[in-house]
Amino acid sequence: MVNNKCPNGKLLVTIDEHSGFCFGVTRAINTAEQELRRGALCCLGDIVHNGQEVARLEALGLQTIDNDELRSLPPHSRVLLRAHGEPPSTYWIAQQREIDIIDATCPVVKKLQDRIRECYETHKNDEPQPPQIVIYGKAGHAEVIGLQGQTNNTAVVIEDINQLDRIDFSRPIYLFSQTTKSVEGFNTLVEAIKSQISNLKSPIALEAHDTICRNVANRVAQLQEFARAQDLVIFVGGAKSSNARVLYNHCLEANPNTLFVSSPDEVEEFLQQRGLTGSSCLKIGICGATSTPLWLMEKCKERIQNEC
Ligand code: SF4
Numbered sequence: 001m002v003n004n005k006c007p008n009g010k011l012l013v014t015i016d017e018h019s020g021f022c023f024g025v026t027r028a029i030n031t032a033e034q035e036l037r038r039g040a041l042c043c044l045g046d047i048v049h050n051g052q053e054v055a056r057l058e059a060l061g062l063q064t065i066d067n068d069e070l071r072s073l074p075p076h077s078r079v080l081l082r083a084h085g086e087p088p089s090t091y092w093i094a095q096q097r098e099i100d101i102i103d104a105t106c107p108v109v110k111k112l113q114d115r116i117r118e119c120y121e122t123h124k125n126d127e128p129q130p131p132q133i134v135i136y137g138k139a140g141h142a143e144v145i146g147l148q149g150q151t152n153n154t155a156v157v158i159e160d161i162n163q164l165d166r167i168d169f170s171r172p173i174y175l176f177s178q179t180t181k182s183v184e185g186f187n188t189l190v191e192a193i194k195s196q197i198s199n200l201k202s203p204i205a206l207e208a209h210d211t212i213c214r215n216v217a218n219r220v221a222q223l224q225e226f227a228r229a230q231d232l233v234i235f236v237g238g239a240k241s242s243n244a245r246v247l248y249n250h251c252l253e254a255n256p257n258t259l260f261v262s263s264p265d266e267v268e269e270f271l272q273q274r275g276l277t278g279s280s281c282l283k284i285g286i287c288g289a290t291s292t293p294l295w296l297m298e299k300c301k302e303r304i305q306n307e308c
Contacts, residue, residue, distance in 0.1 A: 012283045013301050014230070018222045020297070021048075022215040022290035024083040024106025029057070031104040032080055036061050041102070043080045044070055044090065045142055048291045049241030052263065056293075073099055084142040085109040087149020108179060109143060112211050117150035119174050129171045131205075132156055136189055137178030138242050144178055160185065161192040169196055172205040179213035180243040180290075182220070182250075186210055216243055216290055223247060223287060224254035230285035233258040234267055234304075236297050237289040244289035251287065264296075264303040271307050 021029070025048050035041045042063045046054050054064065062080075070079065070090070075098035081090070085105040094101050105113075116133060123131050133155040137144040148155045156166050167173065173193065177186050190208045197203055227233045233255050237244025239262055252258045261267050284304055286297045 010282065011305070013304050014226075014283070014285050015294075015297050015301060016223065016226045016285060016287035018219055018226070019287040019289070020292055020294045022213070024108060024213075024215070025291055027106065028080070028083040028104035029053070031102065032057055032062055033060070035078065035080060035102055039078065041078050041080055042069075042073070043082060044086065045082060045084070046240070047080070047082050048238070049244070050238035050289075050291045050293065050296070051240075052238075052296050053291075053293045067093075070094070070099070071097065073097060076100055078102060080104055082142070083109065085113055085146035086142075087146050087153075089149060105146075106179075108213050108215070109146070112176065112179060113146060113150050115209070115211070116147055116155070116176055119176075120151040120154070123174070126172075131172035131174055132168055134158060134167055134173055134175045135178060136175065136181055136186055141178065141242055143180070147176070147178070158189070161189055164192060164196060167193070167196075169200060169204060170202075173207070175206065175208040177209070177211045179211065180216050180246065181212055182246055183210065183212050183217050186212060216247075219247065219290070220250045223251055226285055226287060227251045227254040227258060229283070230255060231257065231283045233285045233287065234270075234300055235260050235287055235289075236262070236292050236300055238262060238291055241289050241291045243291060247287075247289050261300065264299045267300045267303050268307055271304065 028047060032041065032043065032047055042065045044065060046064055047057060058064065070093060078100045079094065080102045081104055083104060083106040120133055133151050135144060135147055135155050135157045137157055138159055139157045144157055158166050193206055197206060233251055235248045235251050235258055237248060237260060248260045259270055286300055288297050
């Protein structure tokens with residue numbers, strides 16, 4: 001942990017050493033920085049679910065594009081695919097338009113895509129009924145779109161046990177998880193599916209694959225321990241990041257005095273609202289998601305030290 005005391009000795013601001021970019025995001029951002037030195041570069045979708053980091057890379061020349069813009073790029077444009085990965089249709093479009101793909105898909109996500117595709121290809125013609133692939137994840141999330149694409153978009157996506165009615169309980173189930181979902185949520189889902197199956201007249205097979213990335217899952221215990229040791233926790237994350245929301249909720253569970261912010265300005269507002277400027281003795285912890293850059297947490301820390 002990096003500790004810092006204000007000159008009055010009353011404030012202790014600590015940045016959680018385990019917070020910040022995961023391996024996959026670091027790799028994608030390093031690739032973008034390297035490729036930008038070689039020339040113009042587009043990224044399909046936000047490179048990371050953190051507006052401030054996207055803005056930093058856009059200032060270096062990175063152009064964020066959407067799928068419609070991908071279809072109208074001139075041949076030999078260079079397009080980076082981010083850590084979340086893409087469905088096969090994206091590679092097909094790029095090939096048709098002679099676009100040069102720089103593939104920064106996280107290797108962990110790539111491996112999961114391969115597993116799901118292999119499962120789909122192996123079982124799609126099974127008799128009497130083809131099984132269904134179920135993905136425990138957030139519908140519409142970039143990674144989930146990439147995973148569904150491996151099954152010709154036949155996979156069913158469910159976010160939690162309240163969506164069990166989306167599953168067809170007359171067919172065998174192959175369950176996988178989006179990499180950033182919680183292990184606890186996955187286990188709860190598996191138990192709920194098993195319980196439904198046990199009530200069926202003709203039981204069906206369930207094959208559950210816990211494909212949650214331990215880069216995220218292992219952070220929960222560390223983060224909660226860190227949060228418990230603070231008087232106040234500032235969780236820094238992008239509004240669009242599902243990983244940030246999951247980790248924030250774990251922090252909140254460990255310390256109800258936890259605030260979600262996306263920028264140093266929000267930190268300042270919060271401190272003023274709570275009358276914490278020129279404060280009494282206070283331990284403030286700063287932490288973030290796998291998509292939160294260290295420089296942003298450092299800026300939040302500076303802002304607290306300037307305010308208090
Ligand atoms: S959370 Fe895991 S799977 Fe997702 S980008 Fe990071 S390292 Fe890769």
